[in-house]
Amino acid sequence: MKLTTAPEPDGRIGAMLSVEGLTVTFPALGSRVIDDINFTIEKGKTIGLVGESGSGKSMTSLAIMGLLPEGAAVEGSVSYWGEQLLGNPDSAMRRLRGDRIAMIFQDPLSSLNPYFTVGFQIAEAYRTHRGGSRRQARGVAVEAMRQVRIPDAERRVDHYPHQFSGGMRQRVMIAMALVCQPDLIIADEPTTALDVTVQAQILTLMSDLQDSTGAGMLFITHDLAVVSDVADSIVVMQRGKTVEQGTAEAIFSWPESDYTRALLAATPRLDDIVDLPEPLRGTR
Ligand SMILES: Nc1ncnc2c1ncn2[C@@H]1O[C@H](COP(=O)(O)OP(=O)(O)O)[C@@H](O)[C@H]1O
Numbered sequence: 001m002k003l004t005t006a007p008e009p010d011g012r013i014g015a016m017l018s019v020e021g022l023t024v025t026f027p028a029l030g031s032r033v034i035d036d037i038n039f040t041i042e043k044g045k046t047i048g049l050v051g052e053s054g055s056g057k058s059m060t061s062l063a064i065m066g067l068l069p070e071g072a073a074v075e076g077s078v079s080y081w082g083e084q085l086l087g088n089p090d091s092a093m094r095r096l097r098g099d100r101i102a103m104i105f106q107d108p109l110s111s112l113n114p115y116f117t118v119g120f121q122i123a124e125a126y127r128t129h130r131g132g133s134r135r136q137a138r139g140v141a142v143e144a145m146r147q148v149r150i151p152d153a154e155r156r157v158d159h160y161p162h163q164f165s166g167g168m169r170q171r172v173m174i175a176m177a178l179v180c181q182p183d184l185i186i187a188d189e190p191t192t193a194l195d196v197t198v199q200a201q202i203l204t205l206m207s208d209l210q211d212s213t214g215a216g217m218l219f220i221t222h223d224l225a226v227v228s229d230v231a232d233s234i235v236v237m238q239r240g241k242t243v244e245q246g247t248a249e250a251i252f253s254w255p256e257s258d259y260t261r262a263l264l265a266a267t268p269r270l271d272d273i274v275d276l277p278e279p280l281r282g283t284r
């Protein structure tokens with residue numbers, strides 16, 4: 001029997017994001033920071049990208065987003081609903097970023113502008129892509145803050161970043177990332193700066209939001225325990241290369257490499273530490 005892929009309702013075919021042979025070098029330095037990375041992200045699914053610090057996780061996400069630093073050369077293929085992103089002009093990438101593809105980074109304090117209210121910043125993230133009046137966008141910002149469960153959003157929308165706790169600031173960043181309803185979310189160490197209880201709350205939130213929006217997610221962390229609770233499949237990286245990859249279940253139950261086993265041994269699972277809500281409890 002011939003296998004065919006059912007087209008998406010709006011005519012899209014195949015995987016949301018398909019990364020093939022992705023390689024990043026710095027020719028002037030003679031360094032190869034990622035080497036032949038391959039994975040796909042389907043709608044509603046999460047890929048966990050795991051590895052120790054310096055293994056090339058952030059370079060992978062920057063290459064996908066077209067945000068590599070000066071001097072980097074990229075090879076391979078990154079296709080988003082069949083459209084090749086590598087070599088796309090900057091203007092096209094700017095239109096995608098923050099709209100169809102959203103990013104969440106580790107450190108919300110350095111990503112938020114201290115001189116503007118959080119509501120203004122969420123509203124501008126919306127207006128950049130969708131236009132409309134400031135007043136309309138303020139309403140969208142309040143709604144986005146409610147969605148990420150920031151209490152008293154109608155009042156908090158006019159507060160400045162320093163008036164929020166670390167966990168609440170990360171919720172603001174998530175609200176900003178989700179305000180245009182992206183279908184792909186790239187989260188680079190989104191919970192690393194948070195203490196373990198807040199980390200669990202943010203993971204629950206992200207997992208709930210993903211369930212309700214059906215977005216695909218690339219979830220990057222150095223912490224294999226974190227990814228065990230959110231990822232459908234996992235790519236383990238070391239020094240720019242894939243050490244192993246597979247379903248989360250396979251990686252946790254039958255880790256093949258010593259490196260993965262060492263990562264597993266190094267990190268206690270979140271639910272060994274705090275009482276996680278049901279959807280995040282692991283099966284190991
Ligand atoms: N601007 C740069 N120029 C050259 N090499 C870099 C640059 N930024 C990072 N690197 C190197 O790329 C490798 C991967 O880094 P990175 O992707 O940030 O790792 P991770 O996110 O897994 O901690 C590291 O060896 C790092 O030293």
Ligand SMILES: [Mg+2]
Pocket residue numbers: 057058059188
């Ligand atoms: Mg990184």
